[in-house]
Amino acid sequence: MSIRLAAIDLGSNSFRLEIGRIEGNEIICEHYGKEGVRLAAGLDSNGYLTEEVQQKALDTLARFREKIKDFKPEHVRAVGTQTIRIAQNNKAFLRRAQDVLGFPIEILPGQEEARLVFEGCAHRLPLSDKKRLVIDIGGGSTELVTGSGLHADRCESFHVGCVNLSLHYFPNGEITREGYEAAKLAAMAEFQEGRERFNSTLWDEAYGSSGSMEAICSLAKSFGMDSYTISQERLCEIRDAMIAKGHVDKLDFPDLHRSRKEVITGGLAVLHAACDALNIKSIKFSAGALRVGLLYEQLSRLNGNDLRESSAWELLRYSAVSEAQAKRVDLLAQKLLQRLFPDATEDTKKRLHWAALLHETGNLISHNRFHRLGAYLIEHFDLQGFSINDRHWVSQLVLGHRGRLYKIESQLDNETWAKSLLALRLASIIAHKREDIELPDFSLTQEGKRHWRLSFKDSSWLNKHPLTHFLLQREVDAWKAVQYQFDFEK
Structure with missing residues (x-):
């Protein structure tokens, strides 16, 4: 039986769902649907999503859920883009949205969104060795990305889109x-x-991959123009035709869908500006875009090729810290987590693995407070494949892996994250001599809410490692300061 995958794009203008069936190395579309939510138009003057637009979004996600309710979690990927990135109440909204959808929702960084857009377009275009530029005009941002074959090499996101421009200038x-x-x-x-x-x-x-680009091509068709290639001259003709109409309600062109009328002027202005700024003489439409990129990213991960892994190793090697120590701490952290949390999900294990690999990367900048600098690098380095959720989880583990715990106290209410942090802190303590070590038999258990216990069967091992003993005793006080009980016994 073929595996089916689902990708959900919570865009600033439209929400989109695509379901694809895996056939070898290809994904065949079985269902595609979109609904105009206009999330970007639902930001109030303080940057909060209004209750009205939130409810519209939740209603859309409830309808999407009916299509994917029987899917396995690893076969669904839902992502939010620019408007969710910047909304002041995005965490509260995402909690509600995830409850309605029944699956986790990640927030993509702008560069990662651009990379996935390129991958989606590349899979829907004929294979070519030519260097391609892809422009994706969303409701709240526009992504520019170049690459060849199936891989992007330059990715950027710009904070201008068809919705915010239409609202402000029209x-x-x-x-x-x-x-x-x-x-x-x-x-x-x-x-x-x-x-x-x-x-x-x-x-x-050059290719355009967005709904705006598709609508502009439809307008060109209405005017009897070549709808496959849009030139600068054609953009000016379409602009003049829309200005002559004077109002979005009068844009009664036969091939323009009514759902696009309110934002087509902003979309056209963005495309026109990009063509002028980058000296684009002509641009074609690509039917790929973000949701297709998400599907192929899922396929890659299912095949054991997780781009996040290679990105973590790239940063590790760039920072020129000890790979041997990173592997040592990783091995210990995974062993500790297994004892404390045998039911940990693969995602939890992977995030701890990346935090262990990267826990010393801040030394690239300075040996003083390197854990803080490492957390900053993880948040801001172009870690391809990582969502904002991934970055934040891993960076906060790195920030909290040494020193006092007050700086990550707000994270400690998440029990899964807190267990991962304990495993990483204990691993870095035990590996402090930076040499391979054989642990004696030990137990690490949860005794109750916010209460853990570490004990060694052979007390002589600690007698041979007095500094480890001292550091573990000090760890008891570190957790006590944030209302956790960590018992350490010989």
Whole structure:
């Protein structure tokens, strides 16, 4: 029986669900659906998602759940993008959204979103050795990415999209030339930083992968133009036709879907600005995009090729710290977690593994407070494959793996994370001599809520390792300071 995968994109304009069936190394689409939620339009003046837009989003996710309720957790990946990234109440919203959907929802960093967009497009386009530029215009951000074959090499996300631009420069749906030019200039200002990295000398052909790009191609078809290739001249003609209409309600072009009317002007201005800024003479539509990239990323992980693993090793080697010590601490941490938490999920084990590998990377910058610097690197280094959720979980483990625990106290209410932290702290203590070590028989158990016990069957081992003994005794006080009880017995 073929495995079916599901990808859910909680975009700033639309929510999308695609279900695909694995056939060899390909994924065949079995179902695709989208609903216009306009999440970006639901941010209030303080940056909070309104209750109204949250409820609309939850209703959409409830309908998606009906399609995927029988899927295994490892066969579903749901992600949020720009608006969820910046919403002040994103954590509270995600808790509600996950309860309704029945599956975890990750937040993607902008660069990771761009990488997955490219992968999705590459799988839906003919194979080519040419260097490709892909532009994905979302509701709240636009991703620019270049690459060849199936792999991206330059990924960036810019904070301008079809919804936020439409709301700001075309108020009440009015379309004026002044508003359009102002919107285009605002978008060009965002793309200034990308001019050098994405200029036309660095790629051979350009593609647009978004709903906005698809709608612009539909408009071109309505005007009897070539709808497969959009030139600068065609963009100007479409712009003039929309300005002549004067209002989004009057955009009665036969091939423009009504759900796109409110945001098409902003989308066109973004595309026009990108073409001007990057000297794009013509651009084609690609049907891939983020959700397809998510499906192929899942397939890769199921086949044992997790990009997060190679990204963690890349940072480890870049930081030039001891690989032997990283492996040593990892081995000990996994052994400790197994004793304390034998039912830990694979995701929990993997995140602890990456934290153990990267716990000393801050030494790249300074040996003083390297745990804080390591946490910063993990949060901000381009770790391909890592969601914001992954980064934060791992970085906070690195931050908390030594020293006092007050700095990560807010994380300790998550029992799974707290158990992972205990395993990492104990592993780094036991491996402090930076040499291979054989532990005697021990037990590490949970005695109650916020109460753990470590005991060694052979007390003579600790007598031979007095500094380890001292550090473990000090660990008792560290946990007591944050209302945890850690008992250590010989």
